[in-house]
Amino acid sequence: MEPKYKRILLKVSGEALAGDKKTGLNYDVITDICQSIKKVVDAGVQVAVVVGGGNFWRGRSSGAMDRTRADHIGMLATAMNALALADVLESLGCDTRVQTAINMSQVAEPYIRNRAVRHLDKGRVVIFGCGTGNPFFSTDTAASLRAAEINADIFLKATLVDGVYDKDPHKYDDAKKYKTLTFSQVIGDELGVMDSTAAAMCRDNHMKMLVFDLSRPDNIYDAVMGEDIGTVVYEE
Secondary structure, three states: OOOOOOEEEEEEOHHHHHHHHOOOOOHHHHHHHHHHHHHHHHOOOEEEEEEOOOOOOOHHHOOOOOHHHHHHHHHHHHHHHHHHHHHHHHHOOOOEEEEEOOOOOOOOEEOOHHHHHHHHHOOOEEEEEOOOOOOOOOHHHHHHHHHHHOOOOEEEEEEOOOOEEOOOOOOOOOOOEEOEEOHHHHHHOOOOOOOHHHHHHHHHOOOOEEEEEOOOOOHHHHHHOOOOOOEEEOOO
16 A cells, blocks of 8 residues: 655644643554554655654743743754654664754754655755744644645644534534635634634645544654645635
8 A cells, every 4th residue: 555645744743742641752552643643654754853842841931931932942852852853763773863943053954854855865864953933823733734844644643632613622522623614714714723823834734634642642643644634724
């Protein structure tokens, strides 16, 4: 069976890396995720990853702290997660590079688009840390930006639910799951799957996104192989 996509951008939230612990790093969970990424790489697919930082820090809940400083702390949290992912991927035999949007040359490469694409062409997993490098932008926006920059075939957004719903399925039993929808609907109906900046970037750059559940890590592989999972979001 041939993969449906040649190059993907995978967004993994920081919370997903914590597992049931809710905070910090759960290496059993991270290993399961990385094993699925390795299956994708072994299938000949080029993989880039953007990782969040919510398992260490959430800027919007930082109280009276200056927003810019709070966001900078969040960027550093994503760098820690990127290094953890790289460590596990390398232990599984994946050639991996971490690139950060904030210069920290002792631990990671600076983000350079052409270098990232070259790594992908050579079969390396590239993990992008520190979001966009700017405050006031979410890691979803960073993922949308990087997906467009590297010409990814699809943006895979791994979440804690199995798709996009018209309301929170954890709170409402009658929540309806979408099979497909547009980024204009995501913005107009305030569906909450991603912030409006990220949705607009995907829409304006004709990026396709698949939202799916990461509680079963093999869904990453199934998504790449074209299995019918999650919710597909795209603009006509």
